[in-house]
Amino acid sequence: KRIIDVAKIIHTQHKDRVPKNMDALVSLPGVGRKTANCVLVYAFEQPAIPVDIHVHRISNRLGLVETKTPEQTEQALMEKIPKKFWLQINDTFVMYGQNICKPISPMCNVCKIKKSCKYYATKNAA
Structure with missing residues (x-):
């Protein structure tokens, strides 16, 4: 239902064009900043930073x-x-978060950037 609603809005209010700016994107039902940023990055190659749990955790x-x-x-x-x-x-942080810097039991032993990592330094301080 939500996809249909969004499609109708894009048709009627945006002349069948997906909006290319944050304000217009987040005004669509069910579209938050992360989704809007993904649209900007992946559909339009506009600089934006989609932040999901991986990007948030690793940052x-x-x-x-x-x-x-x-x-x-x-x-x-x-x-x-x-x-x-x-x-x-x-893309970089999501891939790293899924494969190396996992939420539970991160694989610090194979991490190439552990020497620059605050988490690793704190975890191994003793």
Whole structure:
């Protein structure tokens, strides 16, 4: 139902074109910042930072940010990371989060960036 509703809105209000800006995208039913950022990155190759649980977790573990919510993480990363890298952040962090920096039992022993990782330093301080 929601997909049909969104399709109708895109048809009537956007002349059958998916909006290319954040405000218009998040005004669509069921579209939040993460989805809107994914549309901007993957459909239009516009610089944006989709923040899912992997991006949020890894950004905090590395010490790039100290945030509690994905929205805070997005804002902090946008302030810290040069725009030319924004398109790559989601794919890189999601893949790393699924394979190495897992939520439970991260594989720090094989992590190539553990020497720069705040989580690893804290976990191994003793």
